[in-house]
Amino acid sequence: MTRETVLVVRHESPEVLAAATAGRLLAAIADAQAARGLAHVSLTGGTIGGKTLAAVAASPARESVDWKRVHLWWSDERFLPAGDPERNATQAQDALLGALDLDPATVHLPPASDGPDGDDLDAAAARYAAELLQFGAGAEAPEFDVLLLGMGPDGHVASLFPHHAGLGRDDSSVVGVRESPKPPPLRVSFTFGAIARARQVWLVAAGAEKAAAVARGVAAGDVSETPAAGVFGTERTLWLIDQAAATDL
Numbered sequence: 443m444t445r446e447t448v449l450v451v452r453h454e455s456p457e458v459l460a461a462a463t464a465g466r467l468l469a470a471i472a473d474a475q476a477a478r479g480l481a482h483v484s485l486t487g488g489t490i491g492g493k494t495l496a497a498v499a500a501s502p503a504r505e506s507v508d509w510k511r512v513h514l515w516w517s518d519e520r521f522l523p524a525g526d527p528e529r530n531a532t533q534a535q536d537a538l539l540g541a542l543d544l545d546p547a548t549v550h551l552p553p554a555s556d557g558p559d560g561d562d563l564d565a566a567a568a569r570y571a572a573e574l575l576q577f578g579a580g581a582e583a584p585e586f587d588v589l590l591l592g593m594g595p596d597g598h599v600a601s602l603f604p605h606h607a608g609l610g611r612d613d614s615s616v617v618g619v620r621e622s623p624k625p626p627p628l629r630v631s632f633t634f635g636a637i638a639r640a641r642q643v644w645l646v647a648a649g650a651e652k653a654a655a656v657a658r659g660v661a662a663g664d665v666s667e668t669p670a671a672g673v674f675g676t677e678r679t680l681w682l683i684d685q686a687a688a689t690d691l
């Protein structure tokens with residue numbers, strides 16, 4: 443987890459960024475399956491995250507992956523009823539998952555507000571943490587082969603917002619987040635500890651409104667001001683960005 447493992451890759455447009463990230467993701471999953479038999483991937487919500495999933499769906503190379511041996515997780519989720527169109531998992535289902543031959547046992551849907559814990563946010567977060575632990579081989583979470591993260595203009599990743607409660611939590615791999623500055627207010631999110639389990643962390647960002655936060659994040663500055671500055675993979679950290687998001691570098 444050193445600066446040497448951090449790489450910035452620029453693409454000319456959001457469309458090229460999404461297509462290139464999709465290709466990179468398919469290759470990483472195929473490599474993980476060749477090496478270890480299965481892959482753990484953590485998905486992200488957000489615009490470019492959704493575009494990337496749509497690009498995976500459109501790629502003929504998606505057949506290079508055995509989807510029944512891919513474990514899917516989400517680094518954060520809006521705490522809403524199952525199937526709500528605002529949920530990251532629902533959007534992923536519509537963009538990609540519905541088109542794949544998946545094993546439901548490896549699709550680790552984040553808790554919903556009408557699930558077994560009802561609207562108890564902290565119990566729901568603890569339930570997702572327990573599921574991560576179950577696949578952690580002795581650690582709190584699996585070693586994700588790839589953990590994708592969108593980033594907000596304020597530098598938030600997952601639902602870890604600047605100067606917000608939850609940012610400093612290290613007692614669990616998943617936290618309940620209240621009063622999120624980005625709607626809806628209730629969310630569940632991986633903590634920095636869970637994210638740090640990933641072999642590869644890919645931060646994906648497009649647009650001029652992200653440029654300042656990209657610059658602060660790449661510079662690995664103050665994490666409470668820019669949470670994206672504090673996420674690293676154990677093997678690699680990639681900033682996958684478009685030209686507009688690169689203007690302050």
Ligand SMILES: O=C(O)[C@H](O)[C@@H](O)[C@H](O)[C@H](O)COP(=O)(O)O
Pocket residue numbers: 486487488489490491518519520530591592593594595598599600601624
């Ligand atoms: O639930 C969410 O909203 C997210 O998971 C969030 O962390 C998102 O990835 C960023 O806010 C980037 O979103 P955009 O790409 O839409 O700006």
